[in-house]
Amino acid sequence: MSTATSYPKDRINVVLLEAVHQVAADRLHAEGFRVEMVAGALAGDALREVMGRAHVLGIRSKTEVTEDVLRAAGEKLLAIGCFCIGTNQVALHAACERGVPVFNSPFSNTRSVAELTIGETIALTRGLFEKSRKMHAGEWDKSAAGAHEVRGRTMGIVGYGHIGSQVSVLAEAMGMRVVFYDIVPKLALGNARRAATLGEVLEQADVLTLHVPATDATTRLIGARELARMKRGACLINNARGSVVDMEALASALRSGHVGGAALDVFPVEPAGKGDRFESAVCGLKNVILTPHIGGSTEEAQAAIAEDVCAKLARFVNNGSTTGAVNVPQVELPGQGGEEEGGALRRHRILHFHKNLPGVMKKVNGVAADLGANISAQFLQTNADVGYVVLDVDPTDGERLMQGLKRVEETVRVRMLW
Numbered sequence: 001m002s003t004a005t006s007y008p009k010d011r012i013n014v015v016l017l018e019a020v021h022q023v024a025a026d027r028l029h030a031e032g033f034r035v036e037m038v039a040g041a042l043a044g045d046a047l048r049e050v051m052g053r054a055h056v057l058g059i060r061s062k063t064e065v066t067e068d069v070l071r072a073a074g075e076k077l078l079a080i081g082c083f084c085i086g087t088n089q090v091a092l093h094a095a096c097e098r099g100v101p102v103f104n105s106p107f108s109n110t111r112s113v114a115e116l117t118i119g120e121t122i123a124l125t126r127g128l129f130e131k132s133r134k135m136h137a138g139e140w141d142k143s144a145a146g147a148h149e150v151r152g153r154t155m156g157i158v159g160y161g162h163i164g165s166q167v168s169v170l171a172e173a174m175g176m177r178v179v180f181y182d183i184v185p186k187l188a189l190g191n192a193r194r195a196a197t198l199g200e201v202l203e204q205a206d207v208l209t210l211h212v213p214a215t216d217a218t219t220r221l222i223g224a225r226e227l228a229r230m231k232r233g234a235c236l237i238n239n240a241r242g243s244v245v246d247m248e249a250l251a252s253a254l255r256s257g258h259v260g261g262a263a264l265d266v267f268p269v270e271p272a273g274k275g276d277r278f279e280s281a282v283c284g285l286k287n288v289i290l291t292p293h294i295g296g297s298t299e300e301a302q303a304a305i306a307e308d309v310c311a312k313l314a315r316f317v318n319n320g321s322t323t324g325a326v327n328v329p330q331v332e333l334p335g336q337g338g339e340e341e342g343g344a345l346r347r348h349r350i351l352h353f354h355k356n357l358p359g360v361m362k363k364v365n366g367v368a369a370d371l372g373a374n375i376s377a378q379f380l381q382t383n384a385d386v387g388y389v390v391l392d393v394d395p396t397d398g399e400r401l402m403q404g405l406k407r408v409e410e411t412v413r414v415r416m417l418w
Contacts, residue, residue, distance in 0.1 A: 048072035099353030109296030120263035151175035156205025261287030329381035348398025373397035
């Protein structure tokens, strides 16, 4: 996959924070980039210092790339890779305004989260956590009271996307009935049944599992009123986002016995790093499984995420393609071929981010016309804020055209590839 670029690839600095999987470093080294790995998250002056030397930044969920941090990066920063599902730790609009694409991997850990959910379903239904706690305390309690098979019980799924639908398939394979609710019409897999309302799922589920994004609409989606509608003794699983559940209301429902158990992997407030103290209203309660945001933390998922994000980053740096970016227009580009095409020098590729205002493309094409530049291909996409146009031009015209585009008032940034 390694190809030549206008800027020497061995001088392109890629900085990977937060112990991104080794596969990422190996993949980017193979591309010819210079790679630096940092074990933990950075903030403040330490992060700004890194941003000042990074052409590509790789992070997970703990590093906050704010607008202030982006300013510290200056013009050097080309792209940001989020080696995780979410991108809310990055000031996406500010990055867009600077022509910095942000890439993530929204689906690579799907199986890992789904498997964790199924494991927690069995553990909660059998009361395994409480049994284990008693054994560690020296207490032998062989009673079957409150322990059930999952077969024949109802799994309620809120959010039937990539993870929710896979949980559905696995749950049904174990003999569970599945009912789900999603605000977007989704095709039911297997014998799963789509509910018309959230309340319908709450009332039927023996195990309720949440797989929704963090939005204004999902903030405290499950509160005291929703918990009260659940069957007495039903269990709740949240491996989605910490903001989705009202933790005080859940703690109250657990203490009263109305909710029979819970498994939580995400929380409204999470410690910044390993060793920091964790506190929650549900700590110490019976039949509650707490895990430190590890839903996607398997070797397989992290390796898959590394492969996915690195492929997107390399395609952008080498080729200009923004496919998979979450904050800039997505343009899928063909390759540029070898050093020569049919005996002629390979064409230059000009990457131009600009403010999305009326008349910009007239100016861009006017620059080319005034220079007499031969444009062999042009690719354009826009969003509400910026446009991204890619021009393939004859090699003798590349540098002149790039300098001309820099003078277009609406230009955000321009870069040339061989």
